[in-house]
Amino acid sequence: MRASTEVGAVLARESLHAALADPALEAINFLNEVIDRHPTAISFAPGAPFAELLPDLDLGSRFDRYIAHLREARGFDDARIRRHLYQYGPSRGLINDLLAESLRRDEGIEVDPDDLVVTAGCQEALLLVLRALCRDASDVIAVVNPCFAGIAGAARLLNVPLLPVQECGDDLDWEQLETALRAEREAGRRVRGLYVAPDFSNPSGAVLGLEARRRLLALAQREDLLLLEDNAYAFTAADGSGIPSLKSLDSDRRVVYLNTCAKICLPGARVGFVVADQIVVDAAGRRSRLADELATLKSMVTVNTSPIAQAFVGALLLEAGGSLAELARDKAARYRSNLRHLLGALERELTPQPGEVRRVSWNRPAGGFFVSMKLPVAADADLLAHCAAVHGVLWTPMRFFHIDGGGAQALRLSCSYLTHEQIDVGVRRLAGFLRDHRVGGFAPAQALEGVVS
Amino acid sequence: MRASTEVGAVLARESLHAALADPALEAINFLNEVIDRHPTAISFAPGAPFAELLPDLDLGSRFDRYIAHLREARGFDDARIRRHLYQYGPSRGLINDLLAESLRRDEGIEVDPDDLVVTAGCQEALLLVLRALCRDASDVIAVVNPCFAGIAGAARLLNVPLLPVQECGDDLDWEQLETALRAEREAGRRVRGLYVAPDFSNPSGAVLGLEARRRLLALAQREDLLLLEDNAYAFTAADGSGIPSLKSLDSDRRVVYLNTCAKICLPGARVGFVVADQIVVDAAGRRSRLADELATLKSMVTVNTSPIAQAFVGALLLEAGGSLAELARDKAARYRSNLRHLLGALERELTPQPGEVRRVSWNRPAGGFFVSMKLPVAADADLLAHCAAVHGVLWTPMRFFHIDGGGAQALRLSCSYLTHEQIDVGVRRLAGFLRDHRVGGFAPAQALEGVVS
Numbered sequence: 016m017r018a019s020t021e022v023g024a025v026l027a028r029e030s031l032h033a034a035l036a037d038p039a040l041e042a043i044n045f046l047n048e049v050i051d052r053h054p055t056a057i058s059f060a061p062g063a064p065f066a067e068l069l070p071d072l073d074l075g076s077r078f079d080r081y082i083a084h085l086r087e088a089r090g091f092d093d094a095r096i097r098r099h100l101y102q103y104g105p106s107r108g109l110i111n112d113l114l115a116e117s118l119r120r121d122e123g124i125e126v127d128p129d130d131l132v133v134t135a136g137c138q139e140a141l142l143l144v145l146r147a148l149c150r151d152a153s154d155v156i157a158v159v160n161p162c163f164a165g166i167a168g169a170a171r172l173l174n175v176p177l178l179p180v181q182e183c184g185d186d187l188d189w190e191q192l193e194t195a196l197r198a199e200r201e202a203g204r205r206v207r208g209l210y211v212a213p214d215f216s217n218p219s220g221a222v223l224g225l226e227a228r229r230r231l232l233a234l235a236q237r238e239d240l241l242l243l244e245d246n247a248y249a250f251t252a253a254d255g256s257g258i259p260s261l262k263s264l265d266s267d268r269r270v271v272y273l274n275t276c277a278k279i280c281l282p283g284a285r286v287g288f289v290v291a292d293q294i295v296v297d298a299a300g301r302r303s304r305l306a307d308e309l310a311t312l313k314s315m316v317t318v319n320t321s322p323i324a325q326a327f328v329g330a331l332l333l334e335a336g337g338s339l340a341e342l343a344r345d346k347a348a349r350y351r352s353n354l355r356h357l358l359g360a361l362e363r364e365l366t367p368q369p370g371e372v373r374r375v376s377w378n379r380p381a382g383g384f385f386v387s388m389k390l391p392v393a394a395d396a397d398l399l400a401h402c403a404a405v406h407g408v409l410w411t412p413m414r415f416f417h418i419d420g421g422g423a424q425a426l427r428l429s430c431s432y433l434t435h436e437q438i439d440v441g442v443r444r445l446a447g448f449l450r451d452h453r454v455g456g457f458a459p460a461q462a463l464e465g466v467v468s
Numbered sequence: 469m470r471a472s473t474e475v476g477a478v479l480a481r482e483s484l485h486a487a488l489a490d491p492a493l494e495a496i497n498f499l500n501e502v503i504d505r506h507p508t509a510i511s512f513a514p515g516a517p518f519a520e521l522l523p524d525l526d527l528g529s530r531f532d533r534y535i536a537h538l539r540e541a542r543g544f545d546d547a548r549i550r551r552h553l554y555q556y557g558p559s560r561g562l563i564n565d566l567l568a569e570s571l572r573r574d575e576g577i578e579v580d581p582d583d584l585v586v587t588a589g590c591q592e593a594l595l596l597v598l599r600a601l602c603r604d605a606s607d608v609i610a611v612v613n614p615c616f617a618g619i620a621g622a623a624r625l626l627n628v629p630l631l632p633v634q635e636c637g638d639d640l641d642w643e644q645l646e647t648a649l650r651a652e653r654e655a656g657r658r659v660r661g662l663y664v665a666p667d668f669s670n671p672s673g674a675v676l677g678l679e680a681r682r683r684l685l686a687l688a689q690r691e692d693l694l695l696l697e698d699n700a701y702a703f704t705a706a707d708g709s710g711i712p713s714l715k716s717l718d719s720d721r722r723v724v725y726l727n728t729c730a731k732i733c734l735p736g737a738r739v740g741f742v743v744a745d746q747i748v749v750d751a752a753g754r755r756s757r758l759a760d761e762l763a764t765l766k767s768m769v770t771v772n773t774s775p776i777a778q779a780f781v782g783a784l785l786l787e788a789g790g791s792l793a794e795l796a797r798d799k800a801a802r803y804r805s806n807l808r809h810l811l812g813a814l815e816r817e818l819t820p821q822p823g824e825v826r827r828v829s830w831n832r833p834a835g836g837f838f839v840s841m842k843l844p845v846a847a848d849a850d851l852l853a854h855c856a857a858v859h860g861v862l863w864t865p866m867r868f869f870h871i872d873g874g875g876a877q878a879l880r881l882s883c884s885y886l887t888h889e890q891i892d893v894g895v896r897r898l899a900g901f902l903r904d905h906r907v908g909g910f911a912p913a914q915a916l917e918g919v920v921s
Contacts, residue, residue, distance in 0.1 A: 023721030024694065026758065028750040030658075032603050034768065035761050069554040072535065072546065074776075075528015082525065093525065101522040101736040135588045135738075135770040142769055146625060150485050168768035172599060173626070205483075241477065268476030283554040285588075285774040297481035305479065308488050315487065315621035316595055317588040317770060321738040321777040323527075 034171040039164070042415055045396050049403050057441035058409040059428040062217060062384045064278055065353070066432060068346050070331070077330040084333050100326055104319045106310040108133025110329040113337060114288055121340040122263045124272070130292040130306045132313060133320045137247065137275035137287035141210075142169040142316065143309045144243055144271055144289060148207040149175045155199055156243075157209040159187065161416035163217045163245065166210050178206060179419040184378070185221050189230070196238055208241040208271070213261060214249035215383020218416040218427040222380065225258050232261065235269040241293065246274045250343040251350045251382035268293050271305065279343040280331045284324045350431055351382060353438065357430040358386065360442035365449065367457060375449055375456040377428075384431040387413065391455055394426040401453060408444035487624040492617070495868055498849050502856050510894035511862040512881040515670060515837045517731055518806070519885060521799050523784070534783040553779055557772045559763040561586025563782040566790060567741055574793040575716045577725070583745040583759045585766060586773045590700065590728035590740035594663075595622040595769065596762045597696055597724055597742060601660040602628045608652055609696075610662040612640065614869035616670045616698065619663050631659060632872040637831070638674050642683070649691055661694040661724070666714060667702035668836020671869040671880040675833065678711050685714065688722040694746065699727045703796040704803045704835035721746050724758065732796040733784045737777045803884055804835060806891065810883040811839065813895035818902065820910060828902055828909040830881075837884040840866065844908055847879040854906060861897035 028036065050058060070077070078100075085091040085099060099109065108114075111128035118124040134140040145156060145166075152174070158166055160179035170177050178195055181188035199206050211231065213223040223231070235242050244261040252258075262272035272290040280286070291305035313319070335342035358379055367373045377388040392398065394412045403409055413425035428445075430438055449456030481489065503511060523530070531553075538544040538552060552562065561567075564581035571577040587593040598609060598619075605627070611619055613632035623630050631648055634641035652659050664684065666676035676684070688695050697714040705711075715725035725743040733739070744758035766772070788795035811832055820826045830841040845851065847865045856862055866878035881898075883891055902909030 023719070023745075023747065024692075025747045025749055028748050028756075030603060031601065031748065031761060032599050032765075035600065035764060040764060063556060066547065066551060066555070069550050072550060072553075073528075074531040074553075075526075078527040094519065097522050097525060098519060100525075100527075101734040102519070103516060103730070103735040135774070138767075138771045139588075139769060146485050147488065148484065150483060165768070165771075172765060172768045239477075266476070277556070281554040282556040283775040285770065285772065285777075292476075294476065294478045295481050295484065296478055303481075308484060311488060311493060312485075312625060314591075315618070315625045316592060317738060318591045318618075319738065321588070321774050322736040323777055323780055324738075324774040327776055 032172075033174075034168070037171055039167065039415060042396065042412070043164075046399070046411065046415070049396075049400055050409060053403040053407065053409065056403050056407045056409050057433070057437055057444060059430065059433075059441060059445075060409045060411045061432065062429045063432045064282060064346070065349055068349060069281055074327070077327055077334075080333055081326045081330040084329070100322050102322075104322045104325075106132070106313045106319050107306070108288070108320055108325065109322055110325045110332070111288075113329055113332050114339075116337055117332060117339045118290070120338050122260055124260070124263050124290070126290050126292060130304050131288055131290050132306050132309045133325060134287045134289060134313065135317045135320050136277060136285045137245070137273055138165045138169065139313070139316060140273050140287050140289035140309075141166055141243075142173065143312045144208070144273070144291070145169050145173055145175050146312050147305065147308050148241065149173065152176070153204045155204050155206050157192070157195070157206050157240070158418060159209070159211045159216070160418050161218050161413060161422055162210065162418065163212060163247075164416060166245075167418055176204075177418050179417075180209065182216070182219060182221055185224060186227055187223070187231075192234075206238065206240050208243045209235065210243040210245065211261070212245040212247065214246065214258070215251060215380055215385070217248065217383070218385055218411070218413060219387040220378055220380035220383045220385040221387075222258065222382075228258065228261055228264055232264060232267070232269055236267050242270045244270050244272050246272060247278060248383040250279055250340065251347045251354075251384070253347075253351060253381065256381065262290060276328050276339075279339050279346065280328045284328050286320060286324050286328045347382075350384065353430045353433065353435070354380065354382065354384075354386070356435045356438050357428065357442065360439055361386070361445075364442045364446040365456075370460050371457050372460050373457055384429050386428040386430070387425060388428060389425050390449075391424065392453070393423045395423070398453065401451075402448045406444045406448040406451070408441050408448060410445075485625075486627075487621070490624055492620065492868060495849060495865070496617075499852070499864065499868070502849075502853055503862060506856040506860065506862065509856050509860045509862050510886070510890050510897060512883065512886075512894060512898075513862045513864045514885065515882045516885045517735060517799070518802055521802060522734055527780070530780055530783040530787075533786055534779045537782070537786050553775050555775075557775045557778075559585070559766045559772050560759070561741070561773055561778065562775055563778045563785070564741075566782055566785050567792075569790055570785060570792045571743070573791050575713055577713070577716050577743070579743050579745060583757050584741055584743050585759050585762045586778060587740045587742060587766065588770045588773050589730060589738045590698070590726055591618050591622065592766070592769060593726050593740050593742035593762075594619055594696075595626065596765045597661070597726070597744070598622050598626055598628050599765050600758065600761050601694065602626065605629070606657045608657050608659050610645070610648070610659050610693070611871060612662070612664045612669070613871050614671050614866060614875055615663065615871065616665060616700075617869060619698075620871050629657075630871050632870075633662065635669070635672060635674055638677060639680055640676070640684075645687075659691065659693050661696045662688065663696040663698065664714070665698040665700065667699065667711070668704060668833055668838070670701065670836070671838055671864070671866060672840040673831055673833035673836045673838040674840075675711065675835075681711065681714055681717060685717060685720070685722055689720055695723045697723050697725050699725060700731060701836040703732055703793065704800045704807075704837070706800075706804060706834065709834065715743060729781045729792075732792050732799065733781045737781050739773060739777050739781045800835075803837060806883045806886065806888070807833065807835065807837075807839070809888045809891050810881065810895065813892055814839070814898075817895045817899040818909075823913050824910050825913050826910055828907075837882050839881040839883070840878060841881060842878050843902070844877065845906070846876045848876070851906065854904075855901045859897045859901040859904070861894050861901060863898075
């Protein structure tokens with residue numbers, strides 16, 4: 016509890032930066048309040064990793080593993096190891112070689128370790144890329160909509176305008192995309208990049224097929240823009256079913272590849288990374304890589320990613336033989352199992368009774384943390400508060416993830432951190448909620464005659 | 469070494485954000501190149517902590533210490549400890565209570581733990597404060613000049629204009645400050661804050677006296693601006709000689725207090741913090757604190773500071789009985805000893821010979837990492853390259869730290885990470901450099917007749 020004395024400097028909120036006045040923030044605060052107010056509700060809201068998959072508490076042995084690697088593979092002595100772990104380190108990072116090797120082995124992405132920047136989570140990587148690419152107010156970033164709230168947050172903080180590109184199921188609305196790009200060009204604005212999470216996107220769970228990926232790469236080349244690929248949930252694909260990442264298909268350095276170790280290793284490390292092998296040329300013809308520029312910008316944001324945090328991730332990676340995919344294997348299986356369980360429970364509990372018509376629908380992703388569900392009414396804060404209080408189950412309004420005010424009648428269900436038993440109970444409560452008269456997710460068949468054509 | 473194939477997307481540097489085109493960056497790159505090119509030179513350039521003061525490699529026992537604290541003082545069980553260390557945590561931080569308690573004991577600063585935000589180093593704290601306070605291009609931050617390069621970097625990244633306030637020895641140019649504030653107001657701009665490092669400033673080593681601090685607090689109230697106090701080097705003051713921090717003198721919530729654990733604990737943790745107890749009121753009269761707003765912005769930059777890194781700092785703090793000052797005691801003594809040694813060596817080696825006049829001068833701080841030296845010629849990149857190649861000693865041109873193009877004929881000497889022996893050798897080399905004809909730091913007395921009035 017805070018001290019109650021309230022003397023002294025007072026700042027008007029409207030005098031602060033507009034990123035703090037965004038309605039999305041109020042919405043998120045509201046969501047958090049609802050969660051706090053209903054601690055016994057089953058929550059399909061947060062996309063946090065499953066607690067039982069977190070490593071054991073023996074941190075010491077992990078660091079010993081990484082220190083042994085520094086000694087054996089890199090020939091460091093104690094003094095050098097101490098400097099490596101405890102001193103300021105390079106902005107670019109310390110475990111770039113391990114991450115680059117993992118990309119080569121897991122995804123066939125050949126990348127120079129120096130073209131990779133280790134960041135304080137993927138969020139910082141997003142911020143750095145937006146900052147580097149957008150010079151002024153005429154520079155725009157296109158974003159597949161709905162999108163991860165972090166890209167919208169980074170853009171707001173930097174005053175970078177976003178251009179929504181509509182997702183249509185497991186594809187994009189190509190016509191809208193081409194039209195929007197043309198309109199921006201005609202208005203004198205430059206679309207510098209297109210942010211896309213092609214694999215089990217947060218929030219929708221959508222996956223872009225191989226053909227759509229190739230089409231995006233061709234479009235990026237034609238329109239001279241970069242693709243900002245967020246790979247956060249690709250690891251959840253079943254063995255052999257994953258579609259090649261944009262970066263692994265990229266022969267023209269069109270893709271800036273962003274990833275996080277939060278889901279694969281652990282969130283508490285706050286380690287992410289970005290691959291940016293694009294060539295930068297100045298007026299005198301001197302060349303650098305976009306990664307060099309991102310590292311420079313990073314020196315103005317966090318200086319360098321904690322070496323201790325990097326060492327922890329490095330140790331986990333070494334334990335898994337240097338492969339993020341190997342490290343992710345058990346976790347991915349657990350998340351797929353959770354998702355199958357959620358989809359099974361939805362199928363079972365939301366089957367219409369005889370004489371009843373279902374007015375809710377949802378997608379059936381094969382991976383990721385999220386299912387997207389459409390309702391016949393607005394899935395807003397009021398409805399969420401009602402659902403929590405009366406039905407004891409929580410979800411996230413999909414409009415939190417829309418940058419154009421859309422998504423009013425949809426919600427996101429996350430199953431990443433629940434047990435199967437919690438999922439079963441949660442879905443039963445959800446079925447009650449959907450049959451609530453405020454939602455009208457099921458209706459008598461005859462009542463809809465003349466409504467459904 | 470990077471792959472030599474250079475096909476694919478090419479970005480023109482001038483199409484990237486202007487923070488990447490800043491001449492200061494080129495200068496810093498140049499400095500780093502010079503350092504790399506002369507590995508055997510004695511370097512008075514970097515302000516890094518002394519290597520022998522870094523903790524031993526037994527990381528496991530440190531985490532055990534922090535885990536024991538969570539168990540005993542906070543009653544956490546294993547599952548909760550795992551979540552605390554490994555999951556996403558609150559943007560505001562995890563060790564706020566330990567840091568707030570340390571501020572109370574060490575500095576008499578009474579602060580609610582919730583009014584403190586733990587950041588990924590002090591650099592992120594600077595970025596968050598600038599972002600929160602500056603709404604648009606008409607918002608300006610005043611900066612005591614010369615200043616820490618990090619504040620200039622954060623401002624460039626956010627397009628925040630800086631207003632230089634001249635430092636004069638151990639005081640400010642109050643007339644210039646008042647005139648500048650008036651001019652900004654008349655031009656329709658709002659000066660939102662004044663960044664100042666009152667204790668052994670980086671780069672100059674200057675200290676603001678108690679009277680100047682009170683004057684600054686009164687000015688802040690009168691002009692309705694906040695003081696952004698960077699406390700990074702205050703810990704190096706000799707016992708009993710420290711001047712109260714601005715925050716400890718602040719009865720009007722005028723001071724946003726910034727600090728880093730890099731020097732006191734270790735740089736590799738990348739943990740800093742900011743105290744922002746200012747009241748924020750929205751149009752509907754709802755109140756929050758500036759710290760709440762900074763935590764919200766942090767969710768758009770790095771989400772949260774690595775719990776593992778925070779745990780490491782928490783463990784060090786617990787080992788020192790909960791006091792940053794206690795934790796810093798031995799380090800501070802070492803840095804003061806280095807500084808005394810440097811100042812003694814300068815006095816000894818730079819005493820004019822009979823018939824010789826000294827044309828260089830320097831200040832004599834009682835703490836901090838830095839000494840500021842004035843030359844009769846420009847201390848620029850060319851001179852540095854010459855000094856490194858011919859005399860085997862390195863320093864930092866002071867103009868790197870000036871935001872107004874000043875400081876041309878001055879350099880910064882840092883002694884934080886050198887041994888006494890290295891300092892002795894370095895200062896002898898520096899004496900040779902200053903007697904070099906390109907510098908002319910010493911001249912025959914008669915040659916100056918008619919020059920010096």
